[in-house]
Structures are given as C-alpha cells and as structure tokens.
Amino acid sequence: MPLPSVIHGAKQCTVNCKRTGIRCKNPCAFGSKRACRLHGSHRSKNVLKGANHPQYRHGERTKDSIEEHQKTQLRLHTLEEIGHHIKLFVEGSPRTRGRKPTGWEPLDLNDPNQLALAILKTIKE
Numbered sequence: 001m002p003l004p005s006v007i008h009g010a011k012q013c014t015v016n017c018k019r020t021g022i023r024c025k026n027p028c029a030f031g032s033k034r035a036c037r038l039h040g041s042h043r044s045k046n047v048l049k050g051a052n053h054p055q056y057r058h059g060e061r062t063k064d065s066i067e068e069h070q071k072t073q074l075r076l077h078t079l080e081e082i083g084h085h086i087k088l089f090v091e092g093s094p095r096t097r098g099r100k101p102t103g104w105e106p107l108d109l110n111d112p113n114q115l116a117l118a119i120l121k122t123i124k125e
C-alpha cells in the first residue's frame, strides 16, 4: 500500500526490490525524481565537496581545476592561432594536434573585430 503522499500526487520511487521485484512504494525524497530516501536520494547540501569528499585524492580532478584547465587550454590555443596569423612562427611550422579545447570556435582573424575578440579571450581574468 503506497503512502498517502503518493496517493495524493507525490512522485513514487522507481526502484524495484532486488528480492521480490516489486516496485518501492515510498515517495521520492528531497526533490529527487527517481528515488526515495532509502534508495539513494539525498539533500544536495549534504554532499561533500572538494577536499572533504571521500574520493578526493590530490585536487587535480575537481570541477574547479578541470574548468580552470579548460580555460587555460582555450587561451593557449587562441594565442597560438594569433601567433600563426601574425607570422610569429616559422612558415609551415606544425600546429598543435588533437581535439580542440572546450569552447573553441574558429575565428577569421583577418576581420579586426574577431581579432580583437580573440585577443580579449587570451587575457586572464
């Protein structure tokens, strides 16, 4: 028998019992769309972040450091494109290989507006 809150329109937990195969009848908890408090739902403010998280090792793969790395890669790639455009490098010198950094958009550096935009991208905030 589902709880009264489920009967009155609350979302029901979608987890099926491992032993019986019957769907859990508890209401979804803490704003979750999927699970009740017994099946993995939790308050987001209780999630440990950064150095307090149990999987934290060295801080190189935190969301903040990954975002910082992506910004740096984008800045370096833009600087390389500007360098090739102003013929800073030897003619025909190889460009950095591989996938372009996240957020990269090819710019037409002959257009002064786009060149100014590219230079603004390279400035560290």
Ligand SMILES: [Zn+2]
Residues within 6 Å of the ligand: 013, 014, 015, 024, 025, 026, 035, 036, 037, 038, 039
């Ligand atoms: Zn449940």
